[in-house]
Amino acid sequence: MKEAKRKKEAAGTFPDEVLERVVGMIKSHKDRSAASLVCKDWFNAERWSRARVFIGNCYSVSPEIVTRRFPNIRSVTLKGKPRFSDFNLVPPNWGADVHAWLAAFADKYPFLEELRLKRMTVSDESLEFLASYFPNFRAISLLSCDGFSTDGIAAIATHCKNLVELDIQENDVEDRSGSWLSCFPENFTSLEILNFANLNSEVNFDCLERLVSRCKSFKVLKVNKSINLEQLQKLISHAPQLVELGSGTFTQELTANQHSELENAFSNCKNLHTLSGLWEAKALYLPVLYPACTNLTFLNLSYAALGSGEFASLLVHCPRLRRLWVLDTVEDKGLEAVGSHCPLLEELRVFPYDPFDQEIIHGVTESGFLAVSYGCRRLHYVLFFCRQMTNAAVATIVKNCPDFTHFRLCIMDPGQPDYLTNEPMDEAFGAVVKTCTQLQRLAVSGLLTDLTFEYIGKYAKNLETLSVAFAGSSDWGMQCVLNGCPKLRKLEIRDCPFGNVALLSGLEKYESMRSLWMSACNVTMNGCRLLAREMPRLNVEVIKEEGSEDSQANKVYVYRSVAGPRRDAPPFVLTL
């Protein structure tokens, strides 16, 4: 017996506890997935030791399957609706309701601590449920969600005694009042992250001030527009250790005394690396920020309509900037300043101030983008809204910055060619995929033929996410992408001439992808039925809209799932 045991040990089997401990140290989801495939022991070690789960498509799996496999989850991230729902392409009441998940978690994960939701429907009842059934609950983050009001947030504030994080970002939330803030108990001190920039209602400032004073570990504070400069000064004086600050409205008639108090408050914030908010920021008040900008790595000015002058003056003080979000009111001159003053820049997002006004001839152009590329060689993430672009400019930009991982270019007039040569923008995106070998995410725009997609299929070997609108000439384009991009996970297409042949050419591909979205293309119901029949492990859903032809499949959403067809689909979602 002893010999047999010694032999077994010599063969290298670990006791379960040790294996679990070791596998437990693996943080990355991908690595954990890989480890779980090694053998049954490793599969079990992984599932027992896992504390965080990320579910990129809430319908790809069911709460039952998740809770059965992973018994000890403390943190859940869930994403729901297709991304184009952000742009009103998905009708309301489509689904992705979190409640069924919460019910399952209350049963199996009563010690749940964190919940991060993106594009999910969350009702006030769900938030109340969350606040009541999870005594250890610490962190909630809601991004681009809908279905709840400030009453639900009040429930969280009232009942979650150990809350560390309350992050409400860019949601469609019904803002009934600011009274939720007054629901935090007076003896509550654990809060470290509070973001209520999304909400407009005025909060009780005294309550807020007391809250910030007594929570000694406050790291992130992002207030809403109702907070003025004088109030902001008081808040940051109580929390000079802040690492991220989102200001309120950045304009107010201040006395000289108030002005210098504000400046002092900012200069005491030595740890600030992220700054946002700055609604209605006026040139006059920006200088108070300067002393706080030295260590700034992320500056979000996308809600402040600054001109090039005051923007450039601000940038001089931000030499360590790595991420920058701005409005195109800063114009090319502002972008030149970026190129001059921010050599460490890695991410740039330029949003349009007048996205729907087509006669305006201002904003940013290819020259601004070029200027940034000459000065910021480490740039690897760009989101750029503009009204004109050239193939030559893009080719130069990627030559200057070959490390792009995320290239999202939005030429706002659909189907617009190179404005100098009048040619399609094929060569621009060709240059991007040929030069930027690490490209993971691409969004294309402008006048594009199938050639663009030939390039993408041929060169974009690391591409994971592709967004296409008003582009392509025929099925061939989409086929090139489906046949060519081995790492493709998410493909979203709107208003393109791709039909059934293209859709069906991806039969084997879709099981290796998270999802496919096609709207206003040339796909028919029959094409979708064929896909559904051939690939039983895919959910092929068609969103039927009133007034659309019966044979056309105007909005198609295809995704892999181990949970089978949806059981909560509304009448206008047909599962084929």
Place this chain on the structure above:
Amino acid sequence: MESGMAYEKDDLMINLKATELRLGLPGTEEETNEDHHQDQSSLSSSALKNRKRHSPEITREEKSDHDGEETAPPAKAQIVGWPPIRSYRKNSLQQMKKSEAAEISGMFVKVSMDGAPYLRKIDLRVYKNYPELLKALENMFKFTVGEYSEREGYKGSDYVPTYEDKDGDWMLVGDVPWDMFMSSCKRLRIMRESEARGLGWGV
């Protein structure tokens, strides 16, 4: 502002027509503007420098057929979900512009000029009549407005002053009484004469 000799006549003419309201496009269909083509060299320097900016306008017109959308200079039909901007951001932008507008007392309207890189804003209340307004625009954008006639609109210039009224229609500046203009003008656009011609406006 001095009113030059050239304006007295216009002043009279415009006043005489003060009570006449227009329906439909003013002016004749016929165009004989070879003279204008020869004048390329006399284009203001700003227009020359910004020659490149003319292309988007042209392309849009050329594309209009294959887009199936209207070619009228005012905004084309908006496409659902385009440009791709989240509702939250869209709503915030709208609010920003509202408060920007509310701050301003006065009757500020935007003025755009075809070929110019950026827009200007003027306070209509500063001017008492059309000649003053036109003179100010001429100074601001360095062009000349030509001679106004009720029948033929503006003659003798590369540019035509137009405005968008409360109904969203594009009108020729000078047709309605000044007070009516002041209360109905939402924005101004100094249109290139070649484009105005394309719309059948007699210039």
